[in-house]
Amino acid sequence: MFYVIADALGNADTCSFKINVADQQPPIARCQPTTLFINPAGDGESGGQRSGNQCR
Structure with a gap:
């Protein structure tokens, strides 16, 4: 995931991180x-x- 955050004056910064989904089914x-x-x-x-992922 990559985020860019900015304020009303156009000042910006970024950060990134991983998302791991633990799907056992x-x-x-x-x-x-x-x-x-x-x-x-x-x-x-x-x-x-039809198919499904059984997400709850």
């Missing part, structure tokens, strides 16, 4: 049966798929 993919149609240009969409 893997994400969960929830896949539904689906058909994916791809056009001749190679473009396609897959709707309805």
Whole structure:
């Protein structure tokens, strides 16, 4: 993370620090049966798929 702080007169200073996220739970993919149609240009969409990170 990098901060720049300034006052009304334009005087500024900076600081930086690391943020470590301790995430012990893997994400969960929830896949539904689906058909994916791809056009001749190679473009396609897959709707309805969901996944989550179980963050609380």
